[in-house]
Amino acid sequence: MSCAEHLSTHLRKRGFRLTSQRMTILHILNQDGGHLTPSQVYIRARQSMPGITEPTVYRTLGFLADNHLALAAHVGSGKMVYEIAGHDHHHLICRTCGKSVEMDHAALSRAYHQMEGATGYKQITSHTTFFGLCPACQE
Amino acid sequence: MSCAEHLSTHLRKRGFRLTSQRMTILHILNQDGGHLTPSQVYIRARQSMPGITEPTVYRTLGFLADNHLALAAHVGSGKMVYEIAGHDHHHLICRTCGKSVEMDHAALSRAYHQMEGATGYKQITSHTTFFGLCPACQE
DNA sequence: ATTATTATTGCAACTTCTTGCAATAAGGAA
DNA sequence: TTCCTTATTGCAAGAAGTTGCAATAATAAT
Numbered sequence: 001m002s003c004a005e006h007l008s009t010h011l012r013k014r015g016f017r018l019t020s021q022r023m024t025i026l027h028i029l030n031q032d033g034g035h036l037t038p039s040q041v042y043i044r045a046r047q048s049m050p051g052i053t054e055p056t057v058y059r060t061l062g063f064l065a066d067n068h069l070a071l072a073a074h075v076g077s078g079k080m081v082y083e084i085a086g087h088d089h090h091h092l093i094c095r096t097c098g099k100s101v102e103m104d105h106a107a108l109s110r111a112y113h114q115m116e117g118a119t120g121y122k123q124i125t126s127h128t129t130f131f132g133l134c135p136a137c138q139e
Numbered sequence: 140m141s142c143a144e145h146l147s148t149h150l151r152k153r154g155f156r157l158t159s160q161r162m163t164i165l166h167i168l169n170q171d172g173g174h175l176t177p178s179q180v181y182i183r184a185r186q187s188m189p190g191i192t193e194p195t196v197y198r199t200l201g202f203l204a205d206n207h208l209a210l211a212a213h214v215g216s217g218k219m220v221y222e223i224a225g226h227d228h229h230h231l232i233c234r235t236c237g238k239s240v241e242m243d244h245a246a247l248s249r250a251y252h253q254m255e256g257a258t259g260y261k262q263i264t265s266h267t268t269f270f271g272l273c274p275a276c277q278e
Numbered sequence: 279a280t281t282a283t284t285a286t287t288g289c290a291a292c293t294t295c296t297t298g299c300a301a302t303a304a305g306g307a308a
Numbered sequence: 309t310t311c312c313t314t315a316t317t318g319c320a321a322g323a324a325g326t327t328g329c330a331a332t333a334a335t336a337a338t
Contacts, residue, residue: 017285017334039324053288058325060286074213078295079324092260101258111250115269119240121231124271130254132263156304156315178294192318197295199316217325218294 011067024049025060026084029070035081071127075100088126094134101134150206163188164199165223168209174220210266214239227265233273240273 008018028044029036036044042057061082064070070082076093088105105112105126112124146157146165167183168175175183181196200221203209209221215232227244244251244265251263 012335015285015335019286019334021287037324051288054324055289055326056287063286092254092258092263094260095264101260103254103258107257108250108254111247111253114250115231115242115247116271118246119231119242119271120274121233121240121271122277124231124269125234128267128269130263130267132255132258132260135259138261151305154305154315158304158316160317176294190318193294194296194319195317202316 016063016067020049021045021052021056022060022063024052025057026064026069029064029082029084033084035073035075035083037077037079037081041082073127073129075129076131090127091129093129093131094137095131096133096137099134099136146208155202155206159188160184160191160195161199161202163191164196165203165208168203168221168223172223174212174214174222176216176218176220180221212266212268214268215270229266230268232268232270233276234270235272235276238273238275 011018024045025041028041038054038058038061041061042052042054045052045057061070061072061080065072065082069085071085072080072082073091075081075091076095076098090103090105090108091100092103093100112126115124116122146161150157163184164180167180177193177197177200180200181191181193184191184196200209200211200219204211204221208224210224211219211221212230214220214230215234215237229242229244229247230239231242232239251265254263255261
């Protein structure tokens, strides 16, 4: 199923609309695969869509995140970053050098279930960012 | 040990200085106990120290967090919040209604140790914010 | 196709947060 | 105490992100 079909099927059903801005931004996240800040997305989006504005980029990224098509995270730079939704994972970032590693959600699923049991909350979001000291910075 | 003594002992040793701005802001966090945004801190700080500026509040909060005298967190409002450092805990916030609960770090320490073992990272920071659906919003 | 509905966009103004740099003041030495 | 060093502050400008509202355009209905 292509991006467009995926958006079409899932969003129209809920009264949302499939706009070219949303397609463009989702495509950008898809192409890149990694973390992008809103302004990075804005710069790339302008290339294929010169009239797009920054507020639209911010709102669209928020929209995609709300609808689980993108993941939002704070990675310690002070800026929000977004990436395409795909495999469930978390980030562990070194608070000294900034080096980051991914952890598969499966490795933490037990802890998440435990949290759900203890609190009554459900569907605790994966893609959490943790901060620690990487092996190199532990000197 | 009082606030001032604690700052004195730990900060001066590292070449940092004990300024009235830092005292004032730490005192505000201490008084409140809960989460405060930088602008809330700024408003309160001006009452006892009219000349203080916003950049100083932002920098001081960052400084206190770096030195483990305060905890910083993103709680989903888009704004950063700070609270006095004390007991190790995490926040679990409902992504629908915003209601939040605290979880003691002890309850998750096994998961944290597991992460440290799997990744080689150490001292993974407590005070992580998780998002889920609270019992009332699961309808 | 055409029209009606309303979600979404663009614009402009605004709030939040950051950064460079000169002035200030905390802490150590004389 | 007085002077020296330099961490920290205040100022001003700028970057990042948000919000209200009228105009636009994606769907659904005709």
